[in-house]
Amino acid sequence: xxxxxxxxxxxxxxxxxxxxxxxxxxxxxxxxxxEWLSRFRQLAVLGAAVLPTMVFGAISAVAACxxxxxxxxxxxxxxxxxxxxxxxxxxxxxxxxxxxxxxKYNLFRKSWLPVSAAMIVALSVAGHYGGxxxxxxxxxxxxxxxxxxxxxxxxAFKNIDDAKVYEQLVQPILETKCYSCHNExxxxxxxxxxxMANIRKGGENGPVLKDSIPEMSExxxxxxxxxxxxxRMPPKGKPQLTPQDLEILYWWILQxxxxxITVKELHKTPRIQLVFEGMKPxxxxxxxxxxxxxxxxxxxxxxxxxVQTGLKVMPVAADNGYVMVTAINAEKFGNADAKLLExxxxxxxxxxxxxTATGDSALQIIAGLPVLTRLQLENxxxxxxxxxxxxxxxxxxYLNLNNTKVTDKGLEFLQKQANLRELFLFGTGVSAAGIExxxxxxxxxDVDTGGYRMPVLATDTTIWRKNxx
Amino acid sequence: MIMxxxxxxxxxxxxxxxxxxxxxxxxxxxxxxxxxxASMLGGCNLFSGSSSAPTQSLNPLEPRAPHFPARAKSVxxxxxxxxxxxxxxxxxxxxxxxxxxxxxxQSILExxxxxxxRGVPRMLGPQAxxxxxGESRAWVSDFMPHLAERVDDMSFLKAVQTDQFNHGPxxxxxxxxxxxxxxxxxxxxxxxGLGSENSNLPGFVVLTSGGxxxxxxxxxxxxxxxxxxxxxxQCRSKGEPVLYxxxxxxxxxxxRYQGIQAINEVNRLEYETFxxxxxxxxxxxxxLAYKMQISVPGVMDINSEPAYIHELYGTEPGKESFxxxxxxxxxxxxxxxxxxxxxxxxxxxxxxxxxxxxNFGMRNKCREIDKPISALLLDLKQRGxxxxxxxVWGGEFGRTPMQENREGKEMPYMGRDHHxxxxxxxxxxxxxxRGGSWGETDEIGFSAVKGxxxxxxxxxxxxxxxxxxxxxxTYQFQGRPFRLTxxxxxxxxxxxx
Numbered sequence: 001x002x003x004x005x006x007x008x009x010x011x012x013x014x015x016x017x018x019x020x021x022x023x024x025x026x027x028x029x030x031x032x033x034x035e036w037l038s039r040f041r042q043l044a045v046l047g048a049a050v051l052p053t054m055v056f057g058a059i060s061a062v063a064a065c066x067x068x069x070x071x072x073x074x075x076x077x078x079x080x081x082x083x084x085x086x087x088x089x090x091x092x093x094x095x096x097x098x099x100x101x102x103x104k105y106n107l108f109r110k111s112w113l114p115v116s117a118a119m120i121v122a123l124s125v126a127g128h129y130g131g132x133x134x135x136x137x138x139x140x141x142x143x144x145x146x147x148x149x150x151x152x153x154x155x156a157f158k159n160i161d162d163a164k165v166y167e168q169l170v171q172p173i174l175e176t177k178c179y180s181c182h183n184e185x186x187x188x189x190x191x192x193x194x195x196m197a198n199i200r201k202g203g204e205n206g207p208v209l210k211d212s213i214p215e216m217s218e219x220x221x222x223x224x225x226x227x228x229x230x231x232r233m234p235p236k237g238k239p240q241l242t243p244q245d246l247e248i249l250y251w252w253i254l255q256x257x258x259x260x261i262t263v264k265e266l267h268k269t270p271r272i273q274l275v276f277e278g279m280k281p282x283x284x285x286x287x288x289x290x291x292x293x294x295x296x297x298x299x300x301x302x303x304x305x306x307v308q309t310g311l312k313v314m315p316v317a318a319d320n321g322y323v324m325v326t327a328i329n330a331e332k333f334g335n336a337d338a339k340l341l342e343x344x345x346x347x348x349x350x351x352x353x354x355x356t357a358t359g360d361s362a363l364q365i366i367a368g369l370p371v372l373t374r375l376q377l378e379n380x381x382x383x384x385x386x387x388x389x390x391x392x393x394x395x396x397x398y399l400n401l402n403n404t405k406v407t408d409k410g411l412e413f414l415q416k417q418a419n420l421r422e423l424f425l426f427g428t429g430v431s432a433a434g435i436e437x438x439x440x441x442x443x444x445x446d447v448d449t450g451g452y453r454m455p456v457l458a459t460d461t462t463i464w465r466k467n468x469x
Numbered sequence: 470m471i472m473x474x475x476x477x478x479x480x481x482x483x484x485x486x487x488x489x490x491x492x493x494x495x496x497x498x499x500x501x502x503x504x505x506x507a508s509m510l511g512g513c514n515l516f517s518g519s520s521s522a523p524t525q526s527l528n529p530l531e532p533r534a535p536h537f538p539a540r541a542k543s544v545x546x547x548x549x550x551x552x553x554x555x556x557x558x559x560x561x562x563x564x565x566x567x568x569x570x571x572x573x574x575q576s577i578l579e580x581x582x583x584x585x586x587r588g589v590p591r592m593l594g595p596q597a598x599x600x601x602x603g604e605s606r607a608w609v610s611d612f613m614p615h616l617a618e619r620v621d622d623m624s625f626l627k628a629v630q631t632d633q634f635n636h637g638p639x640x641x642x643x644x645x646x647x648x649x650x651x652x653x654x655x656x657x658x659x660x661x662g663l664g665s666e667n668s669n670l671p672g673f674v675v676l677t678s679g680g681x682x683x684x685x686x687x688x689x690x691x692x693x694x695x696x697x698x699x700x701x702x703q704c705r706s707k708g709e710p711v712l713y714x715x716x717x718x719x720x721x722x723x724x725r726y727q728g729i730q731a732i733n734e735v736n737r738l739e740y741e742t743f744x745x746x747x748x749x750x751x752x753x754x755x756x757l758a759y760k761m762q763i764s765v766p767g768v769m770d771i772n773s774e775p776a777y778i779h780e781l782y783g784t785e786p787g788k789e790s791f792x793x794x795x796x797x798x799x800x801x802x803x804x805x806x807x808x809x810x811x812x813x814x815x816x817x818x819x820x821x822x823x824x825x826x827x828n829f830g831m832r833n834k835c836r837e838i839d840k841p842i843s844a845l846l847l848d849l850k851q852r853g854x855x856x857x858x859x860x861v862w863g864g865e866f867g868r869t870p871m872q873e874n875r876e877g878k879e880m881p882y883m884g885r886d887h888h889x890x891x892x893x894x895x896x897x898x899x900x901x902x903r904g905g906s907w908g909e910t911d912e913i914g915f916s917a918v919k920g921x922x923x924x925x926x927x928x929x930x931x932x933x934x935x936x937x938x939x940x941x942x943t944y945q946f947q948g949r950p951f952r953l954t955x956x957x958x959x960x961x962x963x964x965x966x
């Protein structure tokens with residue numbers, strides 16, 4: 001045995017422990033069941049199978065104990081939990097050997113079943129503590145469906161600026177990716193990462209934090225080693241940190257690894273800024289051209305009337321009632337048809353009438369559509385007169401007037417459109433002065449008058465060759 | 470008498486077909502497919518159950534709603550087939566310049582496989598001059614002087630990773646999410662999910678330039694296991710835009726219309742009997758083809774564009790060119806086409822000859838795309854389309870920081886081998902952050918060190934901007950639900966504005 005240990009075989013054999021333990025668990029439970037079932041008259045024949053089963057169980061239990069002992073020599077486990085686990089395991093092995101002997105020589109017949117039952121109890125306790133050592137103490141209890149479930153911490157803050165850096169950003173990463181090997185019971189490398197005090201204490205090789213220098217802190221350094229490196233954490237095959245996780249840890253250490261402090265109290269580097277932006281929830285609600293409230297679906301008849309004119313009425317999303325309407329296949333759509341839009345006014349958010357026969361009078365009706373935020377009127381007969389009607393549509397955010405006859409006079413009607421964010425005026429009669437006036441009234445507005453050109457460069461026509469002709 | 474016999478024989482034959490094993494099996498399969506399609510159409514169509522529109526639900530290209538309100542209505546995907554060198558375009562590595570011509574350290578090569586490099590190659594410094602541009606201070610080389618002015622409209626992904634180092638599989642992976650044949654392309658998924666806004670044009674159009682189609686073949690715009698109506702329609706910028714679309718000689722448009730009506734009537738009866746979604750595909754393809762006879766020549770004709778636009782893009786009507794395709798892409802998106810896929814062939818800069826040298830051939834390729842892409846971004850912007858059009862640019866992988874030494878022999882020109890571990894892509898428009906950048910490579914541009922993104926992440930992001938949760942967008946096939954992103958992928962929220 002010592003030869004094996006000296007040759008470094010000990011740890012190798014020890015690592016078979018997690019595999020071997022399952023043999024006695026399975027076999028000894030079967031032995032117990034056979035013992036119990038053989039008490040029933042119809043199943044008495046099973047009694048003959050108990051001894052051979054028990055022998056295999058005892059042998060595997062001894063093997064598991066030996067491997068387990070060798071594994072424990074590698075250290076990094078909570079002493080108390082380990083001792084309990086070890087002695088329970090040994091108890092199982094001893095009891096199973098005793099039972100073999102009793103059976104073989106037909107001793108203490110009456111004790112067979114109760115002793116077997118006691119063995120199963122010891123087996124369960126040993127197994128449970130073994131599981132705790134490997135997966136952490138609350139691995140099982142955390143999944144208990146009836147207890148007070150821990151709310152996911154990420155959702156606890158509405159605004160990233162109010163998030164607590166250690167408690168809400170760093171700790172969840174450590175919890176999911178590090179705790180399983182660095183907890184109260186399984187202290188790999190003598191290191192515990194649960195709790196700020198433990199992190200500061202460090203492991204058997206000294207502290208893991210060098211405040212403000214992530215590159216010199218073991219806690220960060222090991223995370224970015226190549227996966228093939230022996231010191232890499234988490235080790236190959238374990239759940240790895242995401243690039244975002246790494247950025248958060250890096251930034252946190254850079255700030256001196258503080259606790260109980262919020263994001264807004266610390267300096268944000270451009271890179272952490274990017275990560276935080278990525279943590280914003282996606283989807284609904286954030287869409288710049290969507291109302292925040294919900295609505296019901298539009299009436300079928302109203303929709304059909306629009307479809308008859310060649311318009312496409314499309315739901316904006318499967319989960320709400322808002323619709324967009326496009327006239328992409330309805331070039332003839334004109335002023336007389338505009339009133340058909342009124343019945344779906346509560347739902348109509350985006351309207352594309354580009355290239356249609358729409359004129360000013362249609363805008364009298366369109367201006368009254370209460371939730372319309374995006375309106376495309378490019379290549380239509382709309383003029384300044386139409387914009388005067390549109391002045392009441394205060395909720396508009398996007399307005400496309402490319403290739404229409406609007407002029408500076410029309411722009412004046414838009415000056416009170418505080419919600420307007422994008423305005424397109426390519427190919428219109430507006431002047432720079434008119435736009436300047438509007439920009440002053442609406443500083444948040446992006447006005448695009450198009451007509452972009454690119455500089456002519458000599459290299460635009462250069463053919464790159466080894467020997468230029 | 471003989472005639473009557475023939476008819477009876479045919480009727481019997483037909484009846485027999487109903488009960489053949491093949492049809493029984495086909496019924497089992499397509500019955501399921503039909504149910505899936507029906508539930509999909511029913512689930513997505515806001516007005517399902519409406520008795521007044523029974524024929525509409527038969528149209529597989531009917532517009533449908535995504536999961537949540539979308540930032541993007543359309544996608545223009547610019548694929549540089551052959552894989553451009555990120556080290557001469559966007560990923561500036563001054564350290565690599567210092568190491569130029571030195572032997573590559575063994576530590577980098579250990580355990581790595583390359584498509585062509587064998588033995589110990591030499592390092593190859595960047596062959597372009599880099600400068601920072603725009604408010605975002607993004608590095609762009611002098612190979613792309615016009616695009617350099619547009620960096621504040623774009624977001625770079627500097628650490629994209631793939632796992633395929635040969636063109637065909639890598640292109641398949643990039644467009645279908647799998648390196649093996651049989652999966653639908655991104656454009657097919659999108660068209661299946663959203664339908665087509667314009668009933669006179671296909672939802673998914675493919676335009677190629679550079680003289681060759683991609684190595685992976687037409688599967689990169691195929692429909693895989695989705696009904697074939699969702700595959701990309703390849704249009705040509707030279708000659709007839711769509712082959713075999715015009716009427717044959719002696720057939721006028723009225724006669725063609727009546728012919729198609731009759732064929733579709735028969736097909737409709739056939740569909741009622743067999744419920745095969747492929748029949749619906751066929752019906753709508755006939756109808757679409759008939760409409761396209763009018764609409765396609767119009768939208769595909771760039772002659773009608775003003776001189777100002779031609780000057781901006783550098784287009785030459787009548788030629789097959791990337792510039793023409795960029796202009797066509799804008800026109801198609803303007804007309805409601807969902808997904809426009811451009812392939813530009815000729816980026817495989819190995820350095821085997823002048824045309825594949827990074828400092829000659831590839832620089833010429835850069836010149837060919839520089840103005841057109843910049844013009845496309847500007848043109849979309851001035852038309853108010855950029856905020857609802859997602860523009861994606863990239864290749865199928867990147868290129869090595871080492872000079873290629875094919876089979877141990879040095880190449881006559883400066884060239885780089887295929888590289889999967891880190892390369893650059895960019896996106897613009899449709900809610901993508903202006904002037905953003907995510908991901909970083911090491912100081913020689915070999916490995917990604919921060920912000921790695923996978924091909925699946927790219928797909929998840931495209932789908933998210935179109936309003937889809939990529940994990941919920943599934944199609945039932947061969948007994949299990951399939952996704953574009955398989956079981957992987959996260960939207961890259963870091964580049965969202």
